[in-house]
Amino acid sequence: MAMGFVRLTTAVLLTATCLLLIAVVDSADKITTCDYGDLRVHRLYCDHGVIKVQEALYGRSSSLVCADDNPKKYLANTHCTQPNTANRIKKSCNGKKLCELSLEEFRKPDPCADTFKYLQTNFTCLPAITVVTCEGSVAHLHCDLGRVIYVYGADYGRRDRTTCSYRRAPLELENVDCKHPTDLVAKMCNGKYGCAIPASNAVFGDPCITIYKYLEISYTCQLLQTGSCEKMASGCFRLTTAVLLTATCLLLIAVVDSADKITTCDYGDLRVHRLYCDHGVIKVQEALYGRSSSLVCADDNPKKYLANTHCAQPNTANRIKKSCNGKKLCELSLEAFRKPDPCADTFKYLQTNFTCLPAITVVTCEGSVAHLHCDLGQVIYVYGADYGRRDRTTCSYRRAPLELENVDCKHPTDLVAKMCNGKYGCAITASNALFGDPCITIYKYLEISYTCQYPVTRPH
Known part of the structure; x- marks a missing residue:
């Protein structure tokens, strides 16, 4: 690798990966949202991996949850359940890293009119590969030899204004409630070593006309088991803890070399x-x-x-x-x-x-100082750096809209690499004086990606 060498041994990666993601497989999370009758958002999120909903309840099963100062008569009915809640949340959220739901979706018909209700979801985070493909492009899913694709979930539509937004008109991005969960990707790809899916209306239909859409897929690569197994969607797989752990370790080692x-x-x-x-x-x-x-x-x-x-x-x-x-x-x-x-x-x-x-990623707003540092015995190696602006949200606090409007202000620079590579620590000021001004009147930021590596001595 230019200007340096990285020693990432299989043993080190395997140990770190397994210790890190054993928790992803075994841990469960619970989210409870009290229904106060206004617009409430139920938010599920996985820092690593994707959501797999286990159980969900809209209603009341305990007199203690979301009790607040409500009269006891509104908490007494602990057998109040909205039918099909779990399946509805699974359809919307499984296979996603982030899922936000409005409680309005669960209120009708009211399962128990004289009871103060809540929405509660138990879920786990499964290790996954996530692919986001803009409309008109092709999503490529692939696994190493001996493993096959298993799709957790897929969605064709739009859930935010930033993904696949490059130079799109605001009207093409405004509908962020354009959700279209689909099992078509699972049907086409499960059990295969590789699969290509066009992100197009011709394949998935058009869930929101005039909106520029994208296809989001979450999947894993797993060993195909013979004999008796658990039926899941369009494939037959045995998802034991051992298999999940093996797949997890192999999956994230692929971050380095796949x-x-x-x-x-x-x-x-x-x-x-x-x-x-x-x-x-x-x-x-x-x-x-x-x-x-x-x-x-x-x-x-x-x-x-x-x-x-x-x-x-x-x-x-x-x-x-x-x-x-x-x-x-x-x-x-x-x-x-x-x-x-x-x-x-x-x-x-x-x-x-x-x-x-x-990599380690550092984002520093204009006028501030980026500090890069490594542990004793290791030195900095910079992958890349960019001074400018690529979105309207980063370093935007209390800035005027005119200072954020140019999101095509790119200025890749090798100056950070020249100043920092091979050092134990390095401080870089995010300023026009150092990098020039790629977009006058725009408030900018410095984005740096680097790693820490052991210096390699060469024989004389």
Whole structure:
């Protein structure tokens, strides 16, 4: 690796990974939201992995929960239950990292009119790979040899205004209640070693017309068991603690050495190519804008537009590396790669192979100082740094809207690497004086991704 070497032995990774994620498999969480009659949000969240709902209740099963100062007569009925609550929450939340629900969805019909109610959910966090693919791109699910895909959940729609938002008009992002949970991905992919799913209305229907959508999939790779097993969705798998632990350890070791692939078909309009690491930061390996296969992004295009499989835009990989390396999330417009057209009579796509490297990420607002440091015996190695603004939320406290509006203010810099690599500690001021001003009037921040590694001595 440029300017340094990282010694991440299998033994160290395996030990750390297993100790960390044994808790993910075995621990359970409980969320209780008291229903005061106004707009209440029931929020389930997994810091690592994805949600698996175990039990849920809307009603009352205890006189002590959400009691407050309510008269006892409103707490007495402890056999009040809204039917099908658990299944409704499972359908909305299983397989997601974050799930927010309104209690309004559970109030009608009222299961017990004279009782003060609450919504309570027990859930666990399962280790998972999460793939988010913008509309018009292809989601690639894959497992190592000997393991197969098992999909926890999938959703096609929109749940926030930031995901897959690069250069989209505000009207295309405004509906954040566009949920469309689907079991189609599980039916198409479970039990396979690899699977490709287009994020498109043609496959999933259009849950919110005029809204630019994305496909969110959570899955794991597991050993296929023979003999008797538990039926789950469209596959037959034995999810014992031992299998889960094995899959977990193997899964997160893959953070270091597994590769991912993102393909975005170029339909000629504004398409977003989105690279994302659930853990760690991006390291681009290869990239192509053009066509190297007649099967990728073929759809119903005439064969004459798919025949040229030697079409490549020069320097594509280097441009993506410069924009994305060292970031957790990177969104690119295909507009940046179209000129000059490498093959005018060919239907093209942008495809990137990348890995996720373990990293420490530091975000420092303009005017503050970023402190990078390593334990004794280790030194800093910077993966990447960027000074500017990529969203409206980071470092936004009490800033005027005009200071946040330019979210295309990117300024990748190697200055942090030059100043900090090989040192035990390093302080960098996030300022225009040091990095220049990539967007005047915009309040900026410095984003740095780095790791700590043992220096390698070379024989003389």
